[in-house]
Amino acid sequence: AQSVTQLGSHVSVSxxxxxxxxxxxxxxxxxxxxxYVQYPNQGLQLLLKYTTGATLVKGINGFxxxxxxxxxxxxxxxxxxxMSDAAEYFCxxxxxxxxxxxxxxxxxxxxxxxx
Amino acid sequence: xxGVTQTPxxxxxxxxxxxxxxxxxxxxxxYMYWYRQDPGMGxxxxxxxxxxxxxxxxxxxxxxxxxxxxxxxxLLGLESAAPSQTSVYFCASSSQRGIYEQxxxxxxxxTVT
Numbered sequence: 001a002q003s004v005t006q007l008g009s010h011v012s013v014s015x016x017x018x019x020x021x022x023x024x025x026x027x028x029x030x031x032x033x034x035x036y037v038q039y040p041n042q043g044l045q046l047l048l049k050y051t052t053g054a055t056l057v058k059g060i061n062g063f064x065x066x067x068x069x070x071x072x073x074x075x076x077x078x079x080x081x082x083m084s085d086a087a088e089y090f091c092x093x094x095x096x097x098x099x100x101x102x103x104x105x106x107x108x109x110x111x112x113x114x115x
Numbered sequence: 116x117x118g119v120t121q122t123p124x125x126x127x128x129x130x131x132x133x134x135x136x137x138x139x140x141x142x143x144x145x146y147m148y149w150y151r152q153d154p155g156m157g158x159x160x161x162x163x164x165x166x167x168x169x170x171x172x173x174x175x176x177x178x179x180x181x182x183x184x185x186x187x188x189x190l191l192g193l194e195s196a197a198p199s200q201t202s203v204y205f206c207a208s209s210s211q212r213g214i215y216e217q218x219x220x221x222x223x224x225x226t227v228t
Binding site for chain 2: 044
């Protein structure tokens with residue numbers, strides 16, 4: 001079975017500082033991994049995804065994540081935080097062979113950006 | 116192109132009442148999903164559908180039923196609401212080509228008293 005753990009339910013950074021949101025996964029087969037973002041009172045939006053190939057993936061709004069198989073991690077980073085990045089971020093995992101598109105989500109991390 | 120829409124946006128129910136949440140998508144997507152979001156628990160899959168006329172259980176299906184009579188619509192029913200079903204409900208859809216890129220609706224906030 002797959003699972004996702006996001007370390008830290010709340011992360012606070014200053015505007016312009018590095019953003020690092022942590023995600024570790026558990027999967028018995030090579031997974032696909034995702035980061036979604038949820039702005040207040042909205043649905044989720046895909047930020048980026050890792051399926052196969054290059055382990056460093058770039059997403060929208062300057063975010064990127066690196067798949068590290070040895071560490072079972074898929075941490076999300078952004079070099080310089082912007083006020084508009086304040087949102088809740090969810091890491092998710094799936095088993096590609098299931099062909100159902102089912103995602104297992106982590107608990108979420110709320111990012112606060114201070115001026 | 117409205118994407119994924121959900122009706123209603125808010126609802127308050129009394130324990131034991133029933134209701135249906137409607138999800139509609141205009142992207143001709145094959146796959147549709149219903150999630151519930153609770154604080155500190157992320158999103159949990161209730162039911163999903165891989166095509167018109169098909170449905171399957173997710174992680175937390177108890178107390179809910181679904182139907183997908185038309186490709187563009189996915190209905191979530193609560194037959195006898197309980198306070199434990201107080202949550203924010205999200206519908207999502209994805210295409211066969213982009214199966215893992217799910218498009219989410221704006222959510223329905225349901226309170227059961």
